Amino acid sequence: MQRQSVLVYDGDCAFCTSSVRFAERCLRPRCAATPWQFTDLVRLGITQQRAEREVLWVTPAGSVHGGAQAVAKLLMSARGGWPVVGALLMLPPVRWVAQGAYRIIANNRQRLPGGTAACALPSSRNGRNRS
Template sequence: MRTRPVLVFDGDCGFCTTSVTFIERRLRPCCEIVPWQFADLAALGVTPERAGHEVLWVTPAGTVYGGAQAVAKVLLSAGGGWAPLGALLTLPPLRWAAHGLYRVVARNRHRMPGGTAACAVPARREQHATRAM
């Protein structure tokens, strides 16, 4: 059984990798960080489709938070000045705005600093994952 949360991200995406490197160096959250391509997704209770669609925060009990709520959990875990921001991102209407902003960034991550064509979420996968939510 895991004792720490796990942050799962897309290791093939340059923007995602750059973001996680920043998080590790500056925020220092209390969690394991692993690219989904190297994670035991079945043990985490996550599908490859979901892991490729959004960043995930998996609690030791197995609760999965995705997208902006995963980012909020990272900020809460980092503590210090980051925790209040994480707490705000869990409250409506900021939670709704954060979700919308996260989706815009996720759809355009190949255009973001560090991003490449390999970072693009294929349109079909994006539509399927959105319907599943």
């Protein structure tokens, strides 16, 4: 079991990496941030397919939260007033809006500032069967 929460993100995606670096610098969350490409996913209980699809927050107890809920957990671990924002993101209907916004961003991250073609999700996962 790990000692602190872990934020797992796509290290090949410039937008994702820039976002995590911004969070580390400005929010100072209480977690370890690591690209999934350099992480023992099996030890964390994560599949590569899920790690490719969304940012993940893994608690020391092994609970895994993905997408907008991972962002909410990150905010809840930050300093200042950010935990309030994170808690709000966990509550319906804000949670539903956050999930929709996260999916739009994740599906289009290669088009966002800092994004590159390497940020694009594999085409086999761009279909409707993604969560």
